[in-house]
Amino acid sequence: MFNEVNKEDLLALQKMLPGRVFDGRQINEDYYHDELGTAFGVPDVLVKVLSTKEVSDVMGYACSRSIPVVVRGSGTGLVGGAVATHGGIMLDTSMMKKVLELDENNLTVTVQTGILLMELAAYCDERGFQYCPDPGEKSATIGGNISTNAGGMRAMKYGVTRDAVRAITVVLASGEIMKFGSKVVKNSSGYDLKDLIIGSEGTLGVVTEATLKIIPKPEYAISILVPFRTMKDAISTVPKIIRAQVTPVATEYMSQDVILFAEEYLGKKFPTHASDAYLLLTFDGNTREAVMHDMETIADLCLENDAIDVFMIDTEERSASVWSARSAFLEAIKGSTDQMDECDVVVPRSRVADFILFTHEVAKNVGLRIPSFGHAGDGNLHIYLCRDGLDDKQWESRKEKAFSMMYEKSKEMGGLVSGEHGIGLDKKKYLLDMLGERQLELMRGIKSVFDPKGILNPGKVI
Amino acid sequence: MNILVCVKQVPGSSNVKVDEKTGLLIRPKKGNKLNPYDLYAIEAALVLKEQYGGSVKVLTMGPPQARDVLEECLWMGCDEAYLITDRAFGGADVLATSYTISQGIRKAGDIDLIICGKQTTDGDTAQVGAETAEHLGIPHLSNVTGILEVDEGSVLVEANQEKMIVKQRIKLPCLICMDSEVNTPRLPSYRRRKTTEETLVHSLTLADLEDRNPEHYGLKGSPTQVQKVFPPEKSSSRILENGSSEELADKLNRLLSDRKFI
Incomplete structure (x- = not known):
């Protein structure tokens, strides 16, 4: 069904991307798996691309030769999505890091999708803006975030990646370059192909550029860390928070054992770890008064619901001491x-x-x-x-x-x-169940329209 | 054990900019906050109180709004606070500041141990602690990384001195300046905020101090003349090493241990 990459293919790719084509032992073993490492596959060839045009050239060639292509950003996935289980070409977008445009009038930023989430966040922050989605893995690429529709910690107030993507440039399996969506805020113009691509995990097309919604950065933010005697007490307070007329940016829960792992992993104590369960909430806004009012409303509500106390996180230092641990939870559990x-x-x-x-x-x-x-x-x-x-x-x-x-x-x-x-690969069975x-049949139908030869990330998702 | 912690209110962002023309600090929008280095001193004091009993008082010198950081200290678990505030204290240099603080401490009752932070994020001199101790005529030690033991008349501490870590027993009463990152400061409690009484913050003016001679305070009591204020040069110096993974790991390890990061 698929062809392996042969010597001629290698030469053709080398001609397209001089110095950025690797095979055999030149390919670092990190490319054989993703962050979690449950799935394994060795690509025949690894290519590092710099532009939409190069992606188009590679896809056009791969399509003509029926060679499978797996797109990969930073490789921080957790379900075996960006693993070359069928060999073929691994297309690494992590060098595509350019910010192409900041449009302050339309509040959008257009980037190449190899830019890391933390790089984009810093770019926006320095200019007084905020890209709202905030997945825990800051070294993931925006392309990776789009491919899984990553959510993150601010989803409660600001939505997920899909909510922040206005337009994307996509290279189809055939090599054709398409633009889905636009800078517009509203859109009732036919099927939304942009939203179909978001979350398709590299099975429908290669997203090379994205125009993302940004907001002026909220001036103030305060977090609270709320200890509870039991996990049940903590979590059963959440629906009451949701009903309150206040929308926190984030509402995270964490158990004592995970905090202890993080302490060991980071070699640093968390400001408190005496309770069984915690909620961590953040509020933001443009005036200190409004943010404090929101915080106090929810803090009082937590105390009424048997919280042991409410700890306030109101400075950069305090925020770093708590959120750095929160961001390290995955690695900490892994280390345990x-x-x-x-x-x-x-x-x-x-x-x-x-x-x-x-x-x-x-x-x-x-x-x-x-x-x-x-x-x-x-x-x-x-x-x-x-x-x-x-x-x-x-x-x-x-x-x-x-x-x-x-x-x-x-x-x-x-x-x-x-x-x-x-x-990815790991959760396919459960998706079907x-x-x-x-529903899977409908998805396969869509896949066959976008990628009739099935060369894009074969064996994944559906 | 009666402990007193000296704290300061500083600009809300640690990234304070200086107007190069006027030499004035450009105050960030974020308002003010408790000097981050003082948090380690407060935490060390509260841990000692948990271990040995007694009380933790906090003291600051500043304008009336510096009361905010004292209240925050109370929400963290401190028992009582002193705000030394008077127009006569304005424009004080390190000498006048430390003298004012030493006068304030004399009004705060019997104190066994005074703890300061390493430095502040705005003044950055790291001298006020030591000079305060000199004014009080008590021993002092800087860069303290841990308080190991307290007995009747002394405290055993560990301090990070340039080339070595020293353990030192100091006679009480004394003053120590805590190094940064030596503990994880606790967070202020909202429950305490709701219940803390305002009367726990005492104001001290010139009229309340033992030495009421205005010549010893503020601008008049400050021999330092500031000629120019300018932002420090930002260093972007980097070390680049070549070699195999093992060699690089070795070099990195040596570098980090030489600088006592590990």
């Missing part, structure tokens, strides 16, 4: 075990508490340690299964059992497989 797998299930916000308590049951039932943290405010949980020295057979069977129980529960509660990490064959 020999191998882990994850589930970023999303459930209706009213069911978050029930779901977390259910994961405790699953942990007991299957005999796995299952720490978790996540975005309580938007129902997206990050649940980690830790191997803790189990042999292959036990690990696989317990993992399988735990995942099945959790995804089934999510379905029962009206949830979905993934809130922001995507499906949750959505059913007919």
Whole structure:
């Protein structure tokens, strides 16, 4: 069905991208897997591209030769999405870092998609703007964020990546260059192909440029860290926060065990770790009074709901001491075990508490340690299964059992497989279980229109 | 054990800019905050109180709005606060500031241990602590990284001195300046904020001090004449090394340990 990359192909690619084509042992092993490392695949050739035109040339060639192409940014994915499981060409966009335009009148910034989230955030910040989506992995590329529709910590107030993308330049499997969307705010102009591409994990096209919505940076922000006696107390306060006439930017929950892992991992104490469970909320706005009012409303509400106290995080230093730990949770849990797998299930916000308590049951039932943290405010949980020295057979069977129980529960509660990490290779089975064959069939139909030869990230998502 | 922590209100952003023409500080929009270096001193004091009992008082010198940072200290767990404020204290240099603070401390009751931060983010002299101790005639030590033990009449501390880490036992009462990053300062409590009484912050003016001679305070008591204020040059010096991964790892390790980062 697909062709392997042969010597002629290699020469053709080298001619297109002199000095930026690598094969065999020239390809660093990091390219064989993603951040989580559950899926493995060796690309025949790795190419590093600098422009939409180069991507178009590579895709046109790959299409003519039926060679599979996997697009890759920083490789920080967690579901085996950017892994060359069918060999072929790995197209690395991480050198495409240019900011092409800052349009202050339309509040957009147009970038090449290899720019890192932290680079874009810094670019906007220096100019008094904010790119709103704030996924935990700051070294991910914007292209990666678009490919999984990454959400992050500000989703509750500002939405997810899809909400921040106004337009994209896409190279189709054939090599054709298309522009979907525009700088406009409203759009009722036919099927929204832009939104179809966002979240398609490199299976429909290669996103090379993106015009992103930005806002003037809010002048003030304050966070609160709220300790509770139990996880149930903490999470059951969240629906009340959602009902209050205040919208926090972020509402995160964290358990004591995860905080302790982060302390060990960072070699630094968290400002408090005496309680079983915490909520971490942020408020922002343009006047100090408005932000303080929001903070006080929710702080009082938390105290009325049995919070032990409410700690205020109102300076750069305090913010860094708390949020740096929050950003290190994934790495910290990873460091606490020999191998882990994850589930970023999303459930209706009213069911978050029930779901977390259910994961405790699953942990007991299957005999796995299952720490978790996540975005309580938007129902997206990050649940980690830790191997803790189990042999292959036990690990696989317990993992399988735990995942099945959790995804089934999510379905029962009206949830979905993934809130922001995507499906990739690892979660395909659960996507089918949750959505059913007919929906997958519709997705495959769409794929066949965009990519009739199926060369874009084969074997992923659907 | 009765502890007193000296604190200061500083501009809200650590990135303070200076107008090169006028030499004046350009105050950031974010208002003011508690000097970040003082947070480590407060945390060290509160831990000592938890271990040995007693009380933690805080003291600052500044305009009336400096009361805000004292209240914040109370929300962190301190028991009482002193604000030394008077127009007569304005324009003080390090000598006059430390003298004023030493006079304020004399009004704060019996104190066994005075703790200061390493420096402030605006003045940056790192001299006020030591000079305050001199005015009080008590021993002092800077760059303290840990308080190891307290007994009847002394405190055993560890300090990071240029080329070595020293352990030193100091007779009480004494003054120590805590190094930065030596602990994780606790966060201010909203519950305490709701219940803290305003009366816990005492104001001290010139009239309340033992030495009421205005010549010793403020601009008049300051021998330092500021000629020019200008922003420091930003250093972007980098070290570039070549070699294999192992060699580079070795070099990096040596560099970090030489500079005592690890």
